[in-house]
Amino acid sequence: MRHGTRIAVGPVQFRIGSDWAAPIAALNRLYAAYPQDDARPADATVRLFAARPWRRVLRPSVHIGGDFVVPDALPLPLSMGLLAAEMGMNLQVALGWRRHMLLHASAVARGGRALILSGESGSGKSTLAALLGEGDWRLMGDEFTLIDPADGAALAFPRAVSLKNAAIGEMAARVDAARLGPLLAGTPKGDIRHLIPRADAIAAMHEPVRPALLLFPRFGGAAEIEPMGEGEAFVRLTEASTNYVALGEAGFAALTRLVRETPAFGISYPDSASGIALVEQIWAEAAR
């Protein structure tokens, strides 16, 4: 690899190598404020490489590699090298991490307690977390939340927030332009623009917090709150966890503990403002 960088997001130390300079420069800009520890060994390796040596110049196309490879990962044009790097980082964590139970969920914290939002792509969990993270919450992460099997604590994974489509305009109107990455238009996931988390979120990324509320948001429809039983929350979180099966009994114990100790609700909301209002209401009434 001709170009490379190291990035620490929460407990994960990434080593990223690339055949091209541009994606590494873009990553270094997004992650400039993150703590650097070059002496620490890498937990996950991501490689962005040219399919054939001559393709590096002729018709640049980025392939994603690393410790784990999804065979049908599509090559992306070089203009989307940053997206390829992000996808590679997510993939290595989702498939390789074993120290914590990994939930495909966003999370924010306030007063040492965490609100965890789990939902499918399009549920608005990332946008809600990003918006809350601009208020008096600490953004823990927009994509992954880690649960420590030893004590049940939630750990942050505050990678640069991946804003998609309508969320881009919504956030761009609120934050300093210096915190936004380049617009990646027309990616397989639509338009994407990265948002650098606030400095306080990055500074506090190693502080574990106690899960206090689990929400399962659904974007669209009238505002609605539905209490969720422990069993349903358990089923949904096994589906939202990328390493539940790999963790064996430790994952089973961590998840039963999480759903027993944390109140859970499904929420529907028609727009971000009502979503935020619902979140604040439930937090005030039900968070443990």
Add this chain to the structure above:
Amino acid sequence: MADAPYRAAPAEALRIEALGELTAIFDRRSMQTHLVVAPMPELLAMMGETPCTAATLAARLAERFDLEGEGDAVAIVAERLAELAALGLVARA
């Protein structure tokens, strides 16, 4: 069909956690998680260490609960036992 006896998985093989209306059972031998509802956890608990037939279990159930239409109880318990066997939580003795 003969009422074949079944034996429950050894207690140390299973970790059973009630989660509201569902019960999550982790099988340490297969590393699989099973989610079941009543009367599966009750049946497993009632079987203990010794092989049991559906008739024995139905009789034990009848001692503890008011069973309506007792005639069906043996057939229903036999069905549930077959389902538990498919999950690997009980086996033919």
